[in-house]
Amino acid sequence: MSAPTAVLQLDHITRHRAGRPAVTDLSLRLDAGQVLGLLGVNGAGKSTTLAMIAGALIPDSGAIRLNGQDFLEQPELARRAIGWLPERAPLWPELTVSEHLDAHGRLRGLTGAGLAQARSKIIERLELGTLSRRLASVLSQGQRQRLGLACALLHEPDLLVLDEPANALDPVQVAALRTVIREQAAAGTAIILSTHLLAEVTAACDRVAILHEGRLRYDGAIDGGDHKALEQTFFDIAMRGNGSDDRMQAA
């Protein structure tokens, strides 16, 4: 019996930025319902990796497959299949919360009653009702993140890409974010999130990949809450850069 098709498959992707390698020879697989935490220090290549997965950047080499289809050959696949929350949730300051949701919905192919239904659902789910007529320019950082997450979830994507989603959130908002992540994963959405916080990974993810200087140094399941071992691995890689291949596990 053959293995189910991965929602996301990265095959040896490499990308340079500002003349230096930002991501080198990265391969990853992510199945439906999995939550993968991409861990690394600042500048490790996490945001570049996520931007490539989201379709905002094109790799120099390698292949990205989405539900088995070549995403680089068919970038329009991103339209319905991917939801992306970039770092610091970029928003159009002159639009309201509700207008943002409408705009993102239309760009992702939702129209008419389908769009209205999706908007109402996500507003209720992420408790954006009181903010729906407020301009994005007056939202707090936490509210901006929530709106960014709502835009990413609106069209019910197969793959959710979250870049530092817990940034600037208070503890209550972080807990709510983890609940949303777990609910989405339970519904079958594959989720990849980047962070430099170990606690975030252990609380929300069932698998972790550690990037260092653009290379994948570790990829393994988070087993039974053994945070100490993961912490030790992370510091070994980050401080000494010795994330040896022999420690890499199959996911």
Add this chain to the structure above:
Amino acid sequence: MSVLAVTRLELRRLVVRPLAWVLAALSVAQLAGRFMLLLQIFIANQIRLAAQPGGPGYTDLVGVPMLSSILTSGILPMLPFGLAELALVVVPLLTMSSLAGERSQGTLPLWFAAGLPAWRIVLGKYLALMLWLTLWLAITLAMPLSLAHGITLDWGKLASATLGLWLMLAALAAIGIACSSFASHPAIAATTSLMLGLALVSVNVGAMMAGVNNGFFNWLSMNAHLDSMIRGLVSSADVVWFLLVVAVALALAAQRLAAERERG
């Protein structure tokens, strides 16, 4: 569909931005002032003009001069600007944020991540701007047309001048979007677009003043192509010139955007 989604979003952003309303209010007020002055001059000279066989009428002295100062610059130099002159300043201010603004506020990757090819993003934004500019042209035309029921209009001449102005607005908007696609900041885009617009309008005059009387500079000049249409003569060569400028500018903008997605 996705082009329309971009147009709709861009139009919405244009409508809620104070700059578009301030520019519209100031320019329409100025054009209304010009209309009143032109009308006053026309009424004061009506009897004398009526006596001249084939002399200029309402269309020559009020209708077309609302759109451009080309016909009145020699005889009425002190009047406020026509639409063509205002467009050289207004269009760069309107287009400056279309892509440079997105770049500076970090929203440009959102367009790429929606799986839209660069040309659809550029075309969608361009169509939104053209809708706004067409409305601006229509409001300007509404002033001389408000008296059409009691005056004999030369509809052909007015239509020719309107087409010329619309093509000029289309060319300036495309140049503005191209500048916005290359600039890191909206102010740089506006300045570059203004300078390019002025250069295109006056390149033949500048060449003549420098002692160069070259057919190429005449061909390059926007005024040379606009002038004949303002005078009521539509030639396909002039229309093609404007369409060429639009196509080249939009292609450059799309190319720049696609390269940005590749280079990051």
